Amino acid sequence: MSHEGIRFVPKDQVANEIEADRPLPRISITPEKVRVLLTEGKGLEIDWSDGHKSCWSFAWLREPALRHLR
Numbered sequence: 001m002s003h004e005g006i007r008f009v010p011k012d013q014v015a016n017e018i019e020a021d022r023p024l025p026r027i028s029i030t031p032e033k034v035r036v037l038l039t040e041g042k043g044l045e046i047d048w049s050d051g052h053k054s055c056w057s058f059a060w061l062r063e064p065a066l067r068h069l070r
Contacts, residue, residue, distance in 0.1 A: 028052075 033047040043057040 025050075 027049045030049040032049045035045045046054045
């Protein structure tokens with residue numbers, strides 16, 4: 001009998017993993033407003049329906065291969 005694939009982990013770790021795999025609510029992934037700040041040369045700004053705001057510079061958006069190095 002093989003024991004390969006059997007994991008022994010604490011219950012709280014299992015709960016955390018289940019929570020991490022849970023899909024986000026639609027309100028959290030629906031943009032309310034998207035702005036591309038091309039004239040200013042700044043980048044991209046998104047206001048999300050849940051009130052969160054995200055900003056990315058054009059340089060960061062252009063360099064996906066280098067992001068893991070930072």
